[in-house]
Amino acid sequence: MLSKALLKLIKSLEIKKFRKEYELFVAEGGKTVCDLINLNIEVEHIIATKEWLNNHKEIKNLNISEVSEEELKRASFLRTPQGVLAVFKQPKYDIDTTIPERELCLALDNVQDPGNLGTIIRIADWFGIENIYCSQGCADIYNPKTIQATMGAIGRVKIHYINLFNFLNNLKEKVNIYGTFLNGENIYNKSLENRGIIVMGNEGNGISEECSKIINTRLFVPNYPAERNTSESLNVSVATAIICSEFRRRF
């Protein structure tokens, strides 16, 4: 059974203010929920249908409510609930701003679409980028749409919200700060390092003027063939994927 109090808590977690206050977030679907549990993200509550629980007997010693399809539907943020929904504690970790001196990292400058943010986290995970630095204007990683798009990768990638300008400014003498611009250099021919920061910009406006000035390696993913009339740009998560693939291909 789904208690009124739990339903109310879950519903409140669709709103950033309450996620922040309670330091909790919601994940849905067997793959994501099980991945997060296996990655030791602390679980507060699980609500699941009988059928789902019967197929997942390994989930135990946890705070589980067996609910009807109807109850799950009432709690879920999805149009088609996927058998299970769980409330997790937001993991806490310290911000280490020296990581880009040793590893390749991503920085997101006002990436506002929760789906794009989630997709970028999944891409980062695939390409072994373990730290993402987000400007305060980015979407919230605990937005249910972001969590959904990460497909569990949120448990393996650390996301830090910071003042992006100050952060980049402090690093600019120490590492390469990469960014993509329509007048940047062809990424395929450019020498790339296995450390530093790749900055990705806002969906509509690209990288902010302020941060653009700090970027010391300006890249471009060429369209093909160069002279063909084409879309003006690539979606930010798509561009992130191509760039990460190009960095990792070299090593």
Added chain:
Amino acid sequence: MLSKALLKLIKSLEIKKFRKEYELFVAEGGKTVCDLINLNIEVEHIIATKEWLNNHKEIKNLNISEVSEEELKRASFLRTPQGVLAVFKQPKYDIDTTIPERELCLALDNVQDPGNLGTIIRIADWFGIENIYCSQGCADIYNPKTIQATMGAIGRVKIHYINLFNFLNNLKEKVNIYGTFLNGENIYNKSLENRGIIVMGNEGNGISEECSKIINTRLFVPNYPAERNTSESLNVSVATAIICSEFRRRF
């Protein structure tokens, strides 16, 4: 003013059955609407706010209704309407199944998410892939979410709905048919041709068993580092982007 008949027509176009019957589709937002007009996609109706029309005086000689923000909101499929919505005729073109013998093409095997389909069309446009062959199980390209995600690219890329198995089977002796599989060969080291077909599979299940058998070049986008525990897969539009980039990089 927005007539009742036009509102009813627009609303009906959210449903595939009516899009098919009327051979029409809806696009929203200035960038997409203007791009499609400039690409000579035939316009049936434009509804736009006074403000938008004042800023787009180049749009003329067309069937325009000036509407209030309120009326636009009633017609729009978006949570935040973008000043303009237009009804276009679906372009018609013949299916030429010999194109993969001369050019690189994409084939989609039951890509069901309208947003993924639209993003893939935008990627294809960027990388000069002008023809996409879709299995009948794919999402409809005229779904408003697909149109939105293409950002106008729909006017430059031709999409053909076909029997994918028969189509690939007829081509398998003539061209390379590429597909990605978790046990495929590292794409970065593989020789790739500038023609043929890249098959992308369904979001949950990948490429169907039937089509898998016809694929003669099995590829894999390696995660990094190879031994790290990571997500099981990449999103289909993200994988498409990386693969297209890798093909075009070589030429």
